[in-house]
Amino acid sequence: MASTSQKPVVLPDAGPLITLAYADALDLLLKPGWPVRLVDMVLHEVTRNATPTSAKIAVWADQPSIAVQATRTFAHYQAALATDQAGLRKAHLGEIAVQEAMNALALANPGVTGVFLFEDHKIARARFLLPDNCRKVSTRAWLLFLEGKGWIDSAAEIERVAITNGRNFSRLRFPP
Amino acid sequence: MANVNFTGAVDRDLLKRAKVLAAKAETSVNALFNAELRYLVETFEAAEAAGNQNFRILLDFSLGRSDHRATMAALGIDSEEDLFLLMAQAHLPLPRLPETTTQGMVDELNALAG
Numbered sequence: 001m002a003s004t005s006q007k008p009v010v011l012p013d014a015g016p017l018i019t020l021a022y023a024d025a026l027d028l029l030l031k032p033g034w035p036v037r038l039v040d041m042v043l044h045e046v047t048r049n050a051t052p053t054s055a056k057i058a059v060w061a062d063q064p065s066i067a068v069q070a071t072r073t074f075a076h077y078q079a080a081l082a083t084d085q086a087g088l089r090k091a092h093l094g095e096i097a098v099q100e101a102m103n104a105l106a107l108a109n110p111g112v113t114g115v116f117l118f119e120d121h122k123i124a125r126a127r128f129l130l131p132d133n134c135r136k137v138s139t140r141a142w143l144l145f146l147e148g149k150g151w152i153d154s155a156a157e158i159e160r161v162a163i164t165n166g167r168n169f170s171r172l173r174f175p176p
Numbered sequence: 177m178a179n180v181n182f183t184g185a186v187d188r189d190l191l192k193r194a195k196v197l198a199a200k201a202e203t204s205v206n207a208l209f210n211a212e213l214r215y216l217v218e219t220f221e222a223a224e225a226a227g228n229q230n231f232r233i234l235l236d237f238s239l240g241r242s243d244h245r246a247t248m249a250a251l252g253i254d255s256e257e258d259l260f261l262l263m264a265q266a267h268l269p270l271p272r273l274p275e276t277t278t279q280g281m282v283d284e285l286n287a288l289a290g
Contacts, residue, residue, distance in 0.1 A: 008288045014256045022260075032289060051257050091254045092245060113288055120278075121271040125243035135288075138273060141281035148282065149289070156193060166264035 008113040008135075010036045011069070011101055014046050014094050015119030016139040021053035022169070023162035026060045028143070031151045034115070037067045041074040041097030052169040069104070073097035099128055106131030117142055187275075215267055231266060238268040 010029055012020075017038075020026045029036050038061055047058045061068070073096045080088050098116065105114040114134040118126070123136050130136060143155035152158065191205070198205045223231035230251060237247040237259075248259055263270055272278075 018257050018260050049255065053257065119270060120273045121244050124240065124271065124273055135284055137281045137285060138278060141278045141285065144278065144282045145285040163264050166261050
């Protein structure tokens, strides 16, 4: 295990938070004992609307062991929200804030590894400029890592529960 | 309706899990495959008949042919949770990275854990 001062920091994107919330498994982010930081814009994105998981994530994020990382992206969003709601951009600001968090970690804590969690499709498609001390890791890889360590019985089961609960809780009409 | 045999390839781990599921549900992998394929085809056809392109948009996303930004824009949604729920409702899996890529990330995490 890495020394306390050099422990990696885990920064989940919206997708992993949503998936794990549907699986009632947000605490799996804490399993390795690494600090968890939530990027403020990402946290806002997953809690700003009332959804089946928004309250659950908000309560989970409120525990003392989880830090919220402030970004200029969120500050700008809040300022814009107060002045120009009609023309306010909302989509994908979390990705910009995550890139900002990566840059901040590279500049302020180059000796600390940032483990940025995403769903597979963002790792494949989103174009992040990844500093040397940052890693992109998928939710599935995270769960398989935990399974390999014996901290959970089955990574596949966690994903299955998330999908099943998503179908059960969905208030969306399909086809949309 | 007459059944025919065909040959295809499937992820080894997925087949293993399907066999476990079939055993628990007291059915066969073949029956599960038919049920899901029928759902996919009939949902696609129903959407097309209604002039609704949204299932096609989700299918393209599932197959990795379009990214989440284009998909969300085409569907008129701005929430990743809505995309997750629509994919779940459509019985379509989220796009997956190759197993070797995922294993590489697991190896990185193991190295960090020491």
